[in-house]
Amino acid sequence: MSDHRRTGYSRRDVLRGGAAAIASSSLVLSPSARSAALAQGTPAATSADFDWKRYEGESIDILLAVSPRADLLVEYQPEFEELTGITANTDVVPEQQQRQKQVIEFTSGNPSFDVTAVSWHVQKGLFGKGGFLLDLREFLNDPEMTAPDYDFADFSQAAITFATQPDGRIDTVPYNIDYWILYWNKELFEQKNVAFPETFDEMVAAAQALNDPDNGVFGFVARGLKNANVPVWTCFMQGWDAQPIDDQGQLHTTEDAAVAAAELYQELLANYAPPGVSGFNWNECQTTFGQGTAAMWFDGIGFATPLENPAQSTVVGKVGYGLQPAGPVAQHSGTFGDGLGISAGSDKHGPAYMYLQWATNKQNQARILAAGAGAPARNSAYSDPEALASLTVPQEWVDTLIASGEIGLPSLPQIVPVTEFRDIFGIALTNMITGGDPQQELEAATEEFRPILEQSLAT
Amino acid sequence: MMIAVGSGGRGDARRAASSYRRREKYLWFVLPAVVVIVAVIVFPWIFTVFMSLHDWQVASPRTWVGLDNYANLLSDERFRAAIGRTFIYTLLAVVFPVVIGTAAAILFHREFPLRGFLRSIYILPMVATPVAIALVWTMMFHPQLGVLNYLLTRVGLPPSLWVYSPQTVIPSLVLVETWQWTPLVMLIVLGGLATLPIEPLESAVVDGASAWQILRDITLPLILPFIMVAVVLRTIDALKAFDTIFTITQGGPGTASETINIYLYLQAFSFFRIGHASAVVMVFFVIIVACSLSLLVLRQRMRWT
Numbered sequence: 001m002s003d004h005r006r007t008g009y010s011r012r013d014v015l016r017g018g019a020a021a022i023a024s025s026s027l028v029l030s031p032s033a034r035s036a037a038l039a040q041g042t043p044a045a046t047s048a049d050f051d052w053k054r055y056e057g058e059s060i061d062i063l064l065a066v067s068p069r070a071d072l073l074v075e076y077q078p079e080f081e082e083l084t085g086i087t088a089n090t091d092v093v094p095e096q097q098q099r100q101k102q103v104i105e106f107t108s109g110n111p112s113f114d115v116t117a118v119s120w121h122v123q124k125g126l127f128g129k130g131g132f133l134l135d136l137r138e139f140l141n142d143p144e145m146t147a148p149d150y151d152f153a154d155f156s157q158a159a160i161t162f163a164t165q166p167d168g169r170i171d172t173v174p175y176n177i178d179y180w181i182l183y184w185n186k187e188l189f190e191q192k193n194v195a196f197p198e199t200f201d202e203m204v205a206a207a208q209a210l211n212d213p214d215n216g217v218f219g220f221v222a223r224g225l226k227n228a229n230v231p232v233w234t235c236f237m238q239g240w241d242a243q244p245i246d247d248q249g250q251l252h253t254t255e256d257a258a259v260a261a262a263e264l265y266q267e268l269l270a271n272y273a274p275p276g277v278s279g280f281n282w283n284e285c286q287t288t289f290g291q292g293t294a295a296m297w298f299d300g301i302g303f304a305t306p307l308e309n310p311a312q313s314t315v316v317g318k319v320g321y322g323l324q325p326a327g328p329v330a331q332h333s334g335t336f337g338d339g340l341g342i343s344a345g346s347d348k349h350g351p352a353y354m355y356l357q358w359a360t361n362k363q364n365q366a367r368i369l370a371a372g373a374g375a376p377a378r379n380s381a382y383s384d385p386e387a388l389a390s391l392t393v394p395q396e397w398v399d400t401l402i403a404s405g406e407i408g409l410p411s412l413p414q415i416v417p418v419t420e421f422r423d424i425f426g427i428a429l430t431n432m433i434t435g436g437d438p439q440q441e442l443e444a445a446t447e448e449f450r451p452i453l454e455q456s457l458a459t
Numbered sequence: 460m461m462i463a464v465g466s467g468g469r470g471d472a473r474r475a476a477s478s479y480r481r482r483e484k485y486l487w488f489v490l491p492a493v494v495v496i497v498a499v500i501v502f503p504w505i506f507t508v509f510m511s512l513h514d515w516q517v518a519s520p521r522t523w524v525g526l527d528n529y530a531n532l533l534s535d536e537r538f539r540a541a542i543g544r545t546f547i548y549t550l551l552a553v554v555f556p557v558v559i560g561t562a563a564a565i566l567f568h569r570e571f572p573l574r575g576f577l578r579s580i581y582i583l584p585m586v587a588t589p590v591a592i593a594l595v596w597t598m599m600f601h602p603q604l605g606v607l608n609y610l611l612t613r614v615g616l617p618p619s620l621w622v623y624s625p626q627t628v629i630p631s632l633v634l635v636e637t638w639q640w641t642p643l644v645m646l647i648v649l650g651g652l653a654t655l656p657i658e659p660l661e662s663a664v665v666d667g668a669s670a671w672q673i674l675r676d677i678t679l680p681l682i683l684p685f686i687m688v689a690v691v692l693r694t695i696d697a698l699k700a701f702d703t704i705f706t707i708t709q710g711g712p713g714t715a716s717e718t719i720n721i722y723l724y725l726q727a728f729s730f731f732r733i734g735h736a737s738a739v740v741m742v743f744f745v746i747i748v749a750c751s752l753s754l755l756v757l758r759q760r761m762r763w764t
Contacts, residue, residue: 100728107517126731130518216603226711276602276623278712284601293603416518419729430713434625459519 050147055351056085062355063091063113065098068305068373069176069338070117073359076367080358086351099123106132106343114346115355118172120162121336125416133171133341139353140170150357151380158408159377162337172339173360174377176368178300179404180235180334180411183307184320188217188295199326200239200264203296207272210295219272221294222265224433225281226426227419229265232298233429234411235334236261239327244425245413249457253425253446254439262429262438269433278433290315298324300336301401302374308393321400323407333404334411337377375401416456424449511737521734528738537714538722538739542746544629545698545718551633552640552697557690559637560644565678567645568652585642593706596635597622600707622708625715632716635703640696644689651685652678687758694754698747719743 064070070092077088091113093101099122105111106127118127127133139145140152155163159174182203184196188210197203207219223229234244242257252258269277274288282299289297290306290313306312307319324333340359342352358364365376366384372393381387382402391398412418428441511528515521532538567578584592599605600621608618621631655678663673679686701720704710710717710725717725723743727736 103517103731104728126518132518224712225709226713227709274603275618276620278625279623279708288603291604417730423725423729427713430711434712459516 051144052083052147052354053085055354058348058351059087059089060114060348060351060355061089061091061112063093063098063102063116065095065117065119066092067095068302068371069368072364072367072371072373076364080355083358084351084354086354088355095119102132106130106345109345111343111345114343114348114352115359116341116343117175118339118341119336120172120339120414121410121412122418124162124165124172125414125418127341128165128167128169128171129416132344134344134346134349135169135171136173136342136353136356137170139349145350145353147357147361150361154362154378154380156377156379156405158335158405159337162335162410163339172341173356174337175340175360176302176338176374177377177405177408178302178336178338179375179401179408180231180299180324180336181301181400181404182322182324183289183297183299183304184322185289185292185295185315185318186320187315187318188292189320196320196322197325200236200328203325204264204267204272207268207296211272216293218274218288218294220268220296220298221273221277221280221285221288222269222298223280223282223285224269224273224278224430226430227422228281228426229429230422230426231334231336231411233258233261233265233425235298235324235332236264236327238332238334238409238411239325239330241327241330241332243413244421245415245453249415249453251446251450251453253449254442258442259439262432262442265429266432266438270435273433278430292318301397301404304393304397305372308372319394321394321397323400323403331407332409333407335408336411339377369398372397375405415453417452420452421449424452507737507740510733511741513734515732515734517731517733524734528735529742531735532738532742537717538719540714541717541719541722544716545720548629548633548700548704548716548718549694549697551629552636552700553690553693555633555637556641556644556693557686560641560689561648561682561686563641563645564648564652565674567649581645582642584639585646587639589639589702590706592639593635593703596703597707600631622716623712625712628708628712628716632704632707635707636697636700639703640693644693647689647692648682648685651682655681683761684758687754687761691751691754691758695747695751698750719746 062073064073070090074090074092077090080086080088098117099119102111102116102118102123103126105113107130111132118124118133146152152160155174156177159177160170162177163172163174164170182197189196189206192209194206194209195202197206203220209219210217211219222232237243237257240257240260242252242255242261244253244258245251274280274293280288282303285294285297285299286303286306288294292315301321304319304321308316310316324331340356342349342356346352360377362378362380362384365378365381366387368374368376369381369384370387370390370392372391376382382398388395388398413421415421424445425442428436428445431441432438512523512525513521514524514527563581567574567581599607600623602608602618602620602623605621607621611618620627622628659677659681660673663677668676699720700718701724704716704718704721705724708716710721719739720743723736723739726732726739
C-alpha cells in the first residue's frame, strides 16, 4: 500500500529546507493554505522509518456518533490494532447524545475519550472557543508522528478550510463532507413525463405536477422538524447567493433573499409535502422517499445507502441523484462536514494521533466512498479504482458528489450559538408550514436571536 | 447499681441519659444514608441555586448576576408559554388516567373469569420502558405509514396528523401518557377498594339502592382518599413528564409541545446556558412543590373522620 521513497539527502538537510519553505510560504498564504503547506513542509523520509508501533500496548477511547461511517471504523478497527498494537475502545452513541456528552465531559476538563468525531457545522465554534481539542499542527509537522504517505494536502481545500479555526489552529482532521443534493424518483418523474428540475422554479413546478395525494404520492419532502430544518432554508438562500449571517456577524435574515427562500420553503412544504412534514427529521424523510411516497427529497448526500438497500427501500434502482437546483442568482451545494479530533484534556495524545491518521488515511476514505456512507474529504478517494469498482450506490451518486464539491459552500453560519440559531429560526420555519407569514416569522426570530448573537460575539 | 422505681426524679434522668446514649449510637447507622442524601440531593440543589445566580455559558467564564436570571424569566415569552403548556398537559394527563383508572379498578374489583390474567395484562404498559414505548408510539403516529391512521381509515374516519400538528400534538402525547400510567392509578384505587368495609354496601343493597347509587354515594366517597393519592402521584409525574415528549416530538412541531422540562433541557444541554437553565430549574421546583403541597392539603380535608 505504501510506496517507499528514497531521497538522496540526509534528514537534517530536508528538514532545514522544509523549514525555509514554511517560513516563506507563511508570509503570503491564507491560513488554510498555510496550514496545508505547514503539514506538507517536511517531505518524506522513507515509510520504513515510520514507527507505527511506537505506542504499542497502550489503549485509547474513541467516541463516535451513530452513522454508516462509524460502522466502517468499527468494522475495520482490528486493522488499526494490528498495525499499531494500540487497543481501541470505541463508543458509538446517537448523534444528539454524543454531542451533549462531548460538551459535558469537555467542560469537566477530564473527558473519558481521547478521540472524538466533531460536526463542524454544529460544534466547530464552541469547541474552538473552549479550546477543547488539541491543536494538531504540531503532530502534522512532525515526521516522527505523521507517516510519510499520510498526505495531508490530499484533503480537499474546502475540507481543510472547514477544519481550520479562524485563528489558524487545526484541531480536527477532515473526515467526511456532506453536500446537499436533490434525490428524485425517476419512475415517478417518467410516469408524468417531467424532467429533472435545474432551477428552484422548475422544482416547484415539478412538485406540483407530481403531487398526487389521492394515490399516496407527494411531490416533495424535506425536513420540517425545528432545528433540523434550518439547513433546508439556508441552502435555498444560497440560490440567491446569500447567507443568514456573514463573516462580520451581521444578520441578513430579514432581507429579500432570506424571505424569498423562506417563501420557497413554505410553498413546497405546505402544499406538496406529506401531511405531518412539520415533524419530519431526515430519517422520516428518508423513509418517506424510500417507500416511494415522495417524488423528490432535498437533503444530504450521505443518506443514500439505505435507499439502495432492497431490505429497506422499495425504490432501489429508481433513485436519481441530482445537484442542488440553481436559484435566480447562483447555484451552490450546501456543505457540512465532520472531522476527527483529539481531546486536549487527554493524556494519550500520541496513540490518539495514530488512530486519527489511520482513520483518515487513503484506504479508509476510499471505503467510505465504496459503501456510499458519505463523502470522503480526500480528493484521491474519488479516483480510487478499487472503491469505484465496489460501489454499492450507482455511479451517478459519485458524479453528483464530485459536481457538488465544485460548487460547495458552507450552509450554516460558523458561530458559537449555532444551535440556538437553528432552534429559533427552525421554529419560525415550522410555523410557516402551518400558515405563518414568512416575513413576520423571520422578523420575530431575528429579534429573538439578535441579542444572543451579539452576546456571543462580545465574549 | 440503683434501680429506678416509680416516677420522676433520678429515674427519668437516667432513662433520658441512656436513651441519649442510644441515640448517639443510632447516629452512626444513619450516617451513610445522610452522606448519600447530602451528596446526591442536597449538594446538587445548593449548587443549582449557586449556578442560577450567575451568567454561565459553557466555554465562557461565569459572572455573578444575582437575581437577573429570574428577572429575565418573567419577561421570557417562551418560558411563560411553556408554563401554560405544562399546566394544560398536566391537567389532561391527570384527569384521564384517574377517571379511566378508577373505572378500571371498579371493574377489576368484581369477580369474573380470567380476572387475574386480564389484570396482569392491564398492568403491562406501566412496566415497559418509557423511551421504548415512546419510540413505538412514534412509529404508530406516522401520518402515512403508521398503524393508527390505517385503523382510522378502515373505520371510515379521516386520518389525523397526531403529533405532527400543533393542534393535536398535546392530546396525542396525553394519549401515550394515559395508556402508560392508567394501570398505576388502577392499582392504587384497587388497593383502596380492597380495604373497604362490606357492611355499608350490604346495608345499601338491603335498603334497595341501585348499583349506580351505591357507586356514587358509598363507594366513591369511601375511596376518595385513594383517588387523591393517585392524583398527587400523577400530578407530580405529569408535571415532570419528559421521556414521552422528548422522544416523540422534542417539543415540536415548533414549540407546540414544549413544556417547562423540555425547555429546561434545551437551555441546559443544547444551548449550554447553565445559569439561565438553573434559574428555570429552581422555578420549576417551586411550582412542583407548591402543587404537591396543595394537593396533599386537599387530601387531608377529604379524609373521613
